[in-house]
């Protein structure tokens with residue numbers, strides 16, 4: 001069973017469960033105060049506005065006791081994927097490096113973007129080829145990836161950048177970077193690649209009925 005953790009203000013938990021179920025996974029919403037069930041095969045931190053994004057997006061949810069269970073499960077090899085607010089929570093709880101902060105535009109942005117697959121050898125990207133261009137939706141006000149330059153160089157060298165924002169041809173340009181993320185980073189892995197976070201929403205592009213399935217390969221990472 002994949003646990004989709006719900007905090008006060010999460011709003012992509014139902015969509016995430018629906019997308020995962022449509023792909024044949026067993027998935028359940030888990031209220032954070034109830035703690036992590038024992039029989040968990042995967043953990044998704046869904047999008048939304050946990051605690052109203054007060055302090056910094058994800059900062060308060062990261063301090064919920066369930067996040068220690070999530071870190072322990074991740075250390076034991078349970079796959080963890082944080083999407084959007086879940087990505088912010090992932091970074092705020094040290095599952096993944098860096099931080100997501102206010103978009104360069106200082107506005108909430110809701111649009112479709114192109115992403116280039118930087119490393120196709122992670123559970124979340126193994127169904128793509130390196131350099132593939134994927135189209136996924138974004139919807140965030142605090143999606144600008146920030147991290148010290150030398151740390152980012154290390155991550156890039158270690159293949160820990162999953163996706164970069166790019167144009168339709170796969171070129172990484174300032175114009176194609178919707179939020180001003182450093183090096184156009186849209187998603188990174190933790191120390192081990194079964195833990196990953198990304199700002200774009202794969203679950204919003206995983207239902208055949210909605211006409212776009214570019215996100216399914218990401219969610220399929222839970223099966224790896």
Ligand SMILES: NC(=O)CC[C@H](N)C(=O)O
Pocket residue numbers: 012046047048049050053057083084085086108139140141142143
């Ligand atoms: N869709 C979401 O998860 C919203 C992300 C977030 N809390 C923001 O606006 O930055």
